[in-house]
Amino acid sequence: MRSAATLVFAALAAAAPAPSDIExxxxxxxxxxLNYALTLEHLENAFYKQGLQQISAEDxxxxxxxxxxxxxxxxxxxxxxxxxxxxxGALKAAGVTPxxxxxxxxxxxxxxxxxxxxxxxxxxxxxxxxxxxxxxxxKDYLTAAGSILTVEARHSAYLRENQDPAQSPFPAxxxxxxDFDEVYSLAAQxxxxxxxxxxKLPVVAxxxxxxxxxxxAKPGDKLSFTVAKSVDAKAAYFITSMGPVSAQLxxxxxxxxxxxxxxxxxxxxxxxxxxxxxxPTDDNIVAGPAVVQVxxxxxxxxxxxxxxxxxxxxxxxxxxxxxxxxxPEGY
Numbered sequence: 001m002r003s004a005a006t007l008v009f010a011a012l013a014a015a016a017p018a019p020s021d022i023e024x025x026x027x028x029x030x031x032x033x034l035n036y037a038l039t040l041e042h043l044e045n046a047f048y049k050q051g052l053q054q055i056s057a058e059d060x061x062x063x064x065x066x067x068x069x070x071x072x073x074x075x076x077x078x079x080x081x082x083x084x085x086x087x088x089g090a091l092k093a094a095g096v097t098p099x100x101x102x103x104x105x106x107x108x109x110x111x112x113x114x115x116x117x118x119x120x121x122x123x124x125x126x127x128x129x130x131x132x133x134x135x136x137x138x139k140d141y142l143t144a145a146g147s148i149l150t151v152e153a154r155h156s157a158y159l160r161e162n163q164d165p166a167q168s169p170f171p172a173x174x175x176x177x178x179d180f181d182e183v184y185s186l187a188a189q190x191x192x193x194x195x196x197x198x199x200k201l202p203v204v205a206x207x208x209x210x211x212x213x214x215x216x217a218k219p220g221d222k223l224s225f226t227v228a229k230s231v232d233a234k235a236a237y238f239i240t241s242m243g244p245v246s247a248q249l250x251x252x253x254x255x256x257x258x259x260x261x262x263x264x265x266x267x268x269x270x271x272x273x274x275x276x277x278x279x280p281t282d283d284n285i286v287a288g289p290a291v292v293q294v295x296x297x298x299x300x301x302x303x304x305x306x307x308x309x310x311x312x313x314x315x316x317x318x319x320x321x322x323x324x325x326x327x328p329e330g331y
Contacts (some may be wrong), residue, residue: 048077063111131177168299171267174241209290233273266296
């Protein structure tokens with residue numbers, strides 16, 4: 001059975017903007033990077049506002065078993081709005097026109113599909129800030145971006161632990177950086193259109209990939225990839241914090257099979273298809289990234305579930321939003 005996240009990404013893949021619609025790569029400066037970050041923050045801000053408007057606290061409770069989840073989600077939403085306000089102000093202060101919100105199609109229909117998308121988006125947010133950090137020249141901007149990154153990581157941990165089945169909130173010792181095109185390729189699946197007045201970003205959206213079966217995968221598992229358009233892929237790579245790891249690939253056109261390699265990093269992984277056997281770059285990637293959740297076998301083993309994952313919260317793990325005598329009333 002395909003998961004909520006898989007169904008949503010499949011529905012949205014065909015709507016992603018084509019590379020020809022986006023300005024070709026140019027020199028990246030701090031203004032470009034801040035607008036890149038603002039593009040992502042606008043998306044997240046709109047996503048959480050829509051979710052809170054369309055899904056009830058009761059439905060979130062049924063999906064998570066956490067009575068405080070709705071209130072905590074409102075706090076996440078406030079964080080994203082604060083990030084939008086801050087980045088917009090920083091750009092204006094620097095004399096750069098800040099990008100405005102786009103029109104989005106998130107595709108969620110209930111609490112489970114919303115949670116699946118939120119999990120992916122927060123993981124992508126962490127990877128986006130991490131990947132962009134090396135290009136930020138202004139130390140004040142770098143510190144601000146780092147401050148946002150740590151908050152996005154906490155959001156990600158909270159949402160991972162509130163998936164069903166629960167996913168490890170800290171599956172690996174290092175997070176995975178993604179470059180501008182890789183991040184935008186994932187974000188573009190949710191963007192229907194943007195104001196013509198928005199500053200052009202030097203990014204390209206690669207063809208999207210949907211993955212089946214969904215859920216948590218482990219090394220040796222075979223995954224079916226469906227690409228939004230026909231490509232001539234010769235290799236597949238899992239992007240890890242320590243560099244790309246080659247994966248066994250077969251297939252052609254829009255249909256490929258990828259075997260999860262032993263070197264895949266636990267947690268939210270990203271897989272790209274390339275036109276040759278060279279390590280992936282923007283020049284040889286032909287599709288992706290696909291999002292794959294890789295099992296952290298050290299997580300939740302005491303419950304005895306397959307792959308070390310169990311439904312809800314692992315025994316002995318309190319989770320956020322649960323009753324806790326050490327937290328003030330109402331938290």
